[in-house]
Amino acid sequence: MKKGVLILLFVTVIVLAIVLGSGTYIYKNILNIDTIYKGVRIDGYDVSNKTMKQALEYIKEKKEAEIQKKSMNLIYNENIYKIRLRQLGFSYKYDEAVNIAFQIGREGNFIKRLRDIAKIKSGVEIPLEFFYESTKSEEVAKNISQEINKEAVDAVLNFNNGKITVTDETVGKRVLTDKLIAKIDENIYELKDIEIPVEDIQPRVKKSLLSRINGVIGEFSTSFKGSSSGRIQNIKLSSKAISNKLILPGEEFSYNNTTGPRSAQSGYKEANVIIGGELTPGLGGGVCQTSTTMYNSLLLADLTILERHPHSIPASYVPYGQDAAVSYGYLDLKFRNDFDFPIYTYAKVVGDRVNIYIYGDTKTKNYNVKITPEIIETIPPKTEKIYDAKLSPGTTIDIQKGRTGYKVKTYKSIIKNGKVVSRTQITVDHYRKKDYIYKVGPALPASTIIEEEKDIIER
Incomplete structure (x- = not known):
């Protein structure tokens, strides 16, 4: 082999070795x-x-x-709530x-x-x-709300023997939790101080409103002299139920809802009630006298009557056209306070009279009301005789007592400074007549009649 070829082969081997060695080094020490x-x-x-x-x-x-x-600071007035990120489940x-x-x-x-x-x-x-855990920020907002939230407290009217005092109301506070949660979420990265969003909760009844009650704007009384003990008890019980009630502007009042069912469990006694034009013993007899007395005080206070019913026969304790019959679940006395001031009801029984007073703003209701019923039709009863051959001749037996019927229109007059400024018809009532009914026997013989007449003459 020539010397030049050997040298080339040697160089090639060396280069390959270097390349392979470098590749191994790169792989081992860099890539791997x-x-x-x-x-x-x-x-x-x-x-x-x-x-x-x-x-x-x-x-x-x-x-x-x-x-x-x-951490972040949540601030409300002088209170600072330091909330660490760890509390929010932050990671x-x-x-x-x-x-x-x-x-x-x-x-x-x-x-x-x-x-x-x-x-x-x-x-x-x-x-x-x-x-972070969103439920954690909800928990933080909830806990803070429990500390800051405060119920609004209405002003309270205190009534003592006709003297009226009013306590101050309290404005409530409520944390706007949804807004607070959103503020916490947005502040996770920046961690700035946050003003806790709180809104005022205004009380429903304020002292300024209750303070407008300054005197009696309507009152009426009726006598229950001669009533049974049960009837008197029922009048006292129903009077107590409707007394000391505050009715705000726009609110409605139901006599039946306020007095409740007339039951023995509620303390009501048995006394005469009017059913189908007849006096019949029943629980709660006498509550209609309380409702009637209240009805007239409401009329004189010029309140809006929503529901009122007459009796089937005239009541003895008020003029015709001024009674108000009630029957739980059937007949009710309802009214609405359409004044811009609240009214307060007060009832008391003194001696043999039930008295009901309506308190309000005498500066606004500065006029008098007069109620005038007028009988526009008198309906005399008829007489019906039923013949009974079994009776002794000349016998007459009362089967049904008669009663005169009436149609009555009632008017309300507004009187200011001694002058009638308006007169309106408020009701038309019908009190049903009741016919006399007799059962009669056969007529007496003519001789008997003559003898009786002769005896009368001689006497």
Whole structure:
């Protein structure tokens, strides 16, 4: 073999050896290492030349220490609530960031990888994504709300023997939790101070409103003299039920809902009630006298009557056309307060009279009301005789007592400064007549009639 060929062969071998050696070195020490390439940073922290485990431990140590120190202030007036990120379940996606850091320079063929590795040395920043538990911010908002929230308290009217005093109302507070949660969520990264959103809850009833009740705007009384003990008890019980009631502007009042069912369990006694035009013993007899007394006080106070019913026969304790029958679940007395001030009801029984007062603003209701019923038709009863042959001749037996019927129109007049400014018809009532019914026997013989007449003459 010639000397030149040997030299060329030797050089070729040497070059191959160098190339193979370099390739092995590159593969072993660059392409096949288990550490993150130089120049890679996670959220500002250098993780070069670290294994995934080392990088994970390192970045966790750094960031967890930061989390421990980070917090935000939620402020309401003088109160400051320091909320640490840890309370919100705040943390970072460490594994995800470390995996991304490790994969840099490990994609593509070896030439691409070598190029990427060379570029990495100038620096690559991996963002560290965070997360938190939204339920935690909800819990924080809920706990703060429990401390700050305050119920609004209505002003209270105190009534003592006609003297009226009013306590102040209290404005309530309510944290707007949805807005607070949104503010917390938006502030996770910036950690600025947050003003807790709180709204005032105005009480339904304010002192300024109740203070308008300054006197009686309507009152009426009726006598129950001669009533049975049970009837008197029922009047007292129903009067107590409707007393001391506050009715705000626009509110409605139901007599039946206020007094409740007329039952023995509620304390009502048996007394005469009107059923089908007849007085019949029943529980609650007398409550209609209370409702009637209230009805007239309401009329004089000029309140809006929504429901009222007359009795089938006239009541003895008020003029015709001014009664108000009630029957639980059937007939009710209802009214609405259409004034711009509240009214207050007060009832008391003194001696043999029931008195009902309506309190309100005498400066606004500064006029008088007069109720005038007019009988526009009197309906006399008829007489019916039923013949009964079994009766003794000349016998007459009362079967049904008669009663006159009436048609009544009732008017309301508004009187101001002594002058009638308006007069309106408010009701038309019909009180049914009741015919006389007699059962009669056969007529007496003519001789008997003559003898009776003779005896009368002689006497």
